[in-house]
Amino acid sequence: MFALDIKEQGRPSRNVLARFSGATGPLIGLLALCVFLSLGTDTFLSVRNGLNILDQITVLGIMSVGMTFVILIGGIDLSVGSVLALSMMIMGWTANIAGLPMGIAILSALVASAFCGLIVGLLVTSFRVPAFIATLAMMSAARGVANMITDGQQIVGFPDWFMMLAIDRHFGVLTATVFLMLAVVLIAWLFLKYRPEGRMLYAVGGNPEVARLAGINVPFVTIGVYIVCALLAGLAGIVLAARLDSVQPSSGFGYELDTIAAVVIGGTSLSGGAGGIGGTLIGVLIIGVLRNGLNLLNVSPFLQQVIIGVVIVLAVGVETLRRKRV
């Protein structure tokens, strides 16, 4: 009498615009930025430069997906930059010093990264350490281990095919690394939007007590999210290694802040429960396009940092104001 069947379906949807709600502000900003740079430089608007931008944002893009998950459940992960470095060093050591095949090297790097996420997840859930502190500790520890592996030295020279992953444009368009990033983004987007497990993240971030009382296993979700975030940071490390054809323990320094910035510019709320991958992709593109455009305009790297700071405040401030008005 009361029971409802989940899968019974009715009429189709009408409101297409509603699907982009939440990220409309950043999207407009991104488009405005592109128009401005197209008019302001003669090099920005070209297929070649577009592909360049995509190449430049692969690392940030992959990391931001994991960070979106973490921030969605109301957490934060400061350790992604260090986990990226650790992943790179483990891969480099396994391949070049232990002399094992690249496949095994990559796999061990990813397993080590996921392990970092597991530790963070357990600290946050079982030991109730605040995420900020747990990941701050992991940021320090993972960086330390990354340095210990080679005593701070870099490792260079990987097989040609590995380097070509980031150079060789298949069908003249996409490199394997860009393709990887797009696949990660697409899968994450589908997961968050359409999988029950994905919707759980919104419930946990919206209000963990409501989620728990609704029968959602909150610790399990939390641990899973930190593992995925660390795993993606590790994957980003492999991509970065391919791009640089070398690994060094100082890589990824400060990346956690870029990543958080991209997620926040994309409209995901730091208090959890609101946002998504679509917005994050726009956030990543804004940072990528801005860096690229400012380089084309010969703006000094120091001034670039200032401008990106201003953009973060603008993006979040405008969004907050807009919500207040409604």
Add this chain to the structure above:
Amino acid sequence: MTDPVLSLRGISKRYGPLQVLKNVSLDVYAGEVVALLGENGAGKSTLSGIIAGSRAPSEGTMTWLGQSYAPASPREAIDKGVVLIHQELQLLPELSIAENVFLGRWPTKNGVVDRDQMVRRAQGQLSRLNLHIPATRKVAGLSTANQQLVEIAKALALDARLLILDEPTAALGGAETEALFDQVRKLRAEGVGVIYISHRMEEIKQITDRIVVLRDGERVQEFADSATPVRTIVESMVGRSLDRMFPPLPEPQERSVLEVDGLTAADGSFRNVTFHVGAGEILGIAGLVGAGRTELVRAIAGADPISAGKIRLDGKDLSLRSPADAITQGIVMVPEDRKDQGLVVSHRIGENLVYANLDRFGGHWITPRMKRDFADRAISKFGVKGRGDQLASDLSGGNQQKVVIAKWLTRDPKVVVLDEPTRGIDVGARAGIYEIIVNLARRGVAVIVVSSDLEEVLGVSNRILVLAQGKQAGILNRDQANDVSVMELATI
């Protein structure tokens, strides 16, 4: 009599289409205690918020000490001497009493906080309230009654001429209440005006000079004499025949669905509770605040741990380690705090409905259409006035509660536990909730209703379990239960 210190004329307040105050006028004189009385949702909190500057009236004017008064913020009201003391105390536990008393207006000397003066003056206010504890002590660890007094000391240090006390005794025991009343009387003698909000009729008769009754946002009556019989006051508060609100109860079936045997909370909040609920039966749980009612039903719903006892469902022993376990077995709970436990208020209704059913999508992709259809059907089935794509925060309390109930009923539960199902819901919407509750029983669901509202428990239960200080005081059948027999057990 002299002029009143505070006059309200024609105060109205609307939230969207909902009018919570209609044309309320009120005078408060210096040195008197006025009781503001009314059911939940009658508009007491809104009115006190308006007086204390935390809300602005939609219409109407106020006069304070002969001058027009329209505080834009609590700060402005406080500066003029109007202080509201909230039900939930607003103290910083890790700071000293003195620091709390002077928070935001620390006395300074040469640009630095003058700690000696601060402590001295705070101590002075404390002794004015007969509270003999050092003002340098941390607030954390003080009894609730003493924290209440610290709040009052804070108000006095601000030179309050009008105090609004919102349910100050909700968490106090008998002796503590007496002590508080002594201080309130003392303040009255000093010429402070007091607006006293409470549900406890006996207290109100003890402490107040005048009783103003609000109902559905309107001022319906004033009793100038606190000797007015309680019955008369309650009738004025309720203002309608109570029987009309509750649908007739169905006859419960013989078959017992839920059996609870010697249940004891891990934190000791209830001990050795034994009862059963039959199919189609509604068991009410009554008791005073702190009697362990919420803790008991949370344990049954798997939300809190138990240290002893058994929960049996259809004769089978359950071991519930989480709400998820209970839900899988068919025990669901509509929690006490709708906004903090029942709904993610910043999310859409459809999302909220889906959150409680995610496991049922088991491994499937959730298309937006599936989600929307699920929400639409749940909404139309339970008479929620709203659409699946509306934010939960946009709904009225009654409709929010229907969403919380609906999210469970889509799973055909065996046991439904409702904790304070109509708290904060306006009177008109309550009948709809009662209708849903009784319908559940008609279908053979075992229902447990916890409520602080005695009329509600009496109106909607086949039997009533009364808890007193964590112990089972007794179970009353419908024909034995009335407000007197329940209160007798509850106050053992």
